[in-house]
Amino acid sequence: MTEEEVESGAAEEDIPSFSAELNPFWKKNAEKLVGESISAVEDTAKQFVVVTGLLQGIYFHAIAFSDMKGAAGYSVLIYLAPLVLWFLSLIFAVIVLSRKRYEININSTRDSKEKFEEMVKIKYRYIRISGFFLILSFVALAVAVLHYLGIVPTY
Template sequence: MNEEPPVISPEPNAFWKENAKNLVSESIATVEEVAKQLITVNSALEALYFTAITFSDIKGNLTYLTGAIYLSPVLLWLLSLVFAVLVLSPKKYAININSSSDSKERFIEIVSRKHLMLKWSELFLILSFIALFTALAHYLMAASVN
């Protein structure tokens, strides 16, 4: 008996080929859409936090340490916001439109830069949740002492 594996055609599956084209063509738009969502989330969190601080009773007994605890989420949200905005900010790229390899290199450069800025934005947002939890824990412990 001859148990050779069947011959597989070297032609790629049309579905996956089209899927790969879409992934490449939509990658910048996807990264920019996530950046816009991060801008919205950061802005909403800052607004809610400022509202909560405004109506709280922490203003009277602030020290440098408690001030740093309560300002750290805001600082991290601002950093997240800055990096999300950098994803959307345009930049000049020198490109030779007659060279497909140059076009590919510029595309990879653009996507890589935007992706890196997006990752920094996400990191600062995650760190802000840790800082927010710390501020909330401090507030609740201070309230239970008083």
């Protein structure tokens, strides 16, 4: 009996079997993809942190040295929107990079698999949210530039 059979109490007859085509290249490729999935998401989060930090710095200095200081009404919201969205993107990217403590039974392959899948799922969800806010910030930036150029009217 395997470990899973012992844990689930299932007999060999209950476990469906199928014949898999064994190809060493694709097996190694799959192992590499699974093994590097968390680090790939974390690398993307690091890039988001760098990009949002640079964009915030450049945009802040552009506002600080412009004539937008006296803006009122909706203009202030238009100019602040990209900064707020970059900040939200930064928060979710940092959450991806933060460590969480997981209790894992090292003698259980099922527990290890479940924890790994949970970690990947959570990190992937947060990086997608971060990416959404980053893309949305570019739309807000375009609106702010158009507003500055006088193409988008003020109310």
